[in-house]
Amino acid sequence: MTLARFLETPKDVIHIHLTAVRGSAPREAGAQIYVTADGLHGTIGGGQLEYMAIDKARAMLRAGRLAEDMDVPLGPEIGQCCGGRVTITLARMTAANRRDACQAEAQAIALRPHVYILGAGHVGRALARFFQFLPVQCILIDARAEELSLCDAKVETRLSAMAEANIRDAPPNSAFIVLTHDHALDFLLTSEALDRRDAAYVGLIGSATKRARFTRFHTTHSTEQDIDGLTCPIGPTVSRDKRPEVIAAFVVAEVMTRLTGSARLQTIPTCEQNQILHSSPEEGGVGQ
Template identity: 45%
Template structure:
């Protein structure tokens, strides 16, 4: 979860509420956090009466100067939440040391996220990068055209590569390659390099059944192992929704990646 820099800069005193441990069914996982100031909130630890009780405790701390509290909540009928689990919360005044510790934990967590390299910064690539930005992925957009890359939303990492397929080697093991460039031939070059890597967890390409057939011919013509195409997700985003608007494709692919990486967790 991203630390809300704008919120913190505009609220001098606030309380950090963190989910420290969970047992059974709970609305959020350990590590979730939120901030509470006297009049505003940022983030969520799961909502409901549990969150309201934590907010009330946080604001009482701001009122009387306490810097540290804990709160254990059983999510049953007495608390008005039927999850059935139990949550342990930590509440701390957001001092510089507390924030430095949180930043360190957040960096370590983010470093463990899988890489998603999006090849292509056209309409679909930009929409997909924006959809993935708040999700647990390390997103990098690779583009050959500077004028397209500069249209990406602020805060999205990108790189300009004259030979885009070379960037496939920079994806960390277990990562994903999503190919949405403006050029079929370039798609095939990137796809060929990506499928050579058995350690990539996901390789997807925008297109159709016809494009898949053309890519198979490309592999044959270049002496590549045709069986590798079995690992290729094409079309990306599944077949249940037939809508080619970039934001719709982006939402479907984001859901596909989440299901692929954490759906069975």
Template identity: 45%
Template sequence: MPLPHTDAALVEVVEAKGSTPREAGAAMLVTADGIVGTIGGGTLEWRAMRAARALLSRGEDEARLRVPLGPEIGQCCGGYVTLVLRRASEADIERLEAVEARATRLALLLFGAGHVGRAVARAVHPLPFDLRWIDERPDACTGEALVIHAANPLTEVEAAPAGAAYLVLTHSHARDFELCEAVLRRGDAAYLGLIGSATKRARFVKGLEALGLDTKELVCPIGSATIRDKRPAVIAALVAAELIAVMNKKTGGAKE
């Protein structure tokens, strides 16, 4: 998030009642020619931007704005928000940058650069994940700027940050098993997804539990328990949605 180098107003949701696009604590910075962050978009955000710029132009320090989210602003949420607008300090700017970065990103290790791996990488790349995409085959890494060649991908599991998510989609069932074992031995994964069928899951569960590992967090098949579609792009879309749900749970989610 770039820090503004001109006067900025901090707009913060201090109260949110009923159905609202963002929760109390959500904030954004408004300058004369741009914004950083969001309080939910739409007419609510437009009104807040206009009020914040008026505050800056008048040289005021603080204002308060209560906005009902009803037909009068073209919305049907049914709730209301109370906003506090104030001239932003450097501390406000740095705090917002830190909060946004911490609350909205999840470390994701993606193992495998086959058809599904490539589709998943494309699907999650614009989303709020810190993606580390790994394959041990040098030829699989050509033509993809994002993929990292790792001769021993198990070292990537060892070096991963606590609370990371893992997707295991390699070319080898044996390597898949080793990666799942390494992740489960760490015991701190936010998510462990394994590509494969229910039969593959049953075999892996049997082998992993024989090693004394708890497999209840192993997700296989990945993406959806009800939608059966083997097209890589569809699998990728379903997996991305699954990961967003994991991240939302991990970070507390957006409250209505």
């Protein structure tokens, strides 16, 4: 459910805003929850901290209070071991607050990075199923109407015989995942994406052998010789499982790590540090 849909409720709503973070915490400053007497939208990281904030918000609703603040050390006293400290503001929303929140959400959605899946085969459709739940604008492109029709994810689909035109028209910092049914087309589209020089991610399905073949193609067909920005292979290297859903899960992790900026994320202390594993299947194992 979108925030706009949630805020259509006639019920009173408390806005919970994580305003400051010092040290390690489950979420970064700016995380938010919207709470009614029997519903909520968003998260500030779960756990005891979130439980306490929701409990206070509902106490405010029952008592008719308009605003509260919380200053919470994330230590053993609340059953969390992050070790940081957070400041939270809680406020009952007015009609104007709701309009502003909906407008902010619409602006945030419009600014989401674009992810172009070039190829609507088994792996492409599996990728679309994952990306539909993530904060990106996902576009699945193929020249085969029958393959696009099999996509059951809530993403944009484009029937295009000239996918390279879609690559050229994409906004800066987009991600491109190339996995068509044809190796020659793969090479053409990957080269087009690399030539932009502003892509956040360019990934080509295949093997180390395919990467070597693409390198020879690119050096003879492009004025841009640098392929350092290319991820190929894509997907799992620690597993030989080539089921489309497994490949897609690893590729989505790769793409989201790049889109969210690993360098920026390293500056935000969190309770848990997740190691993302990179790269991909052997060539030719799974229908694309």
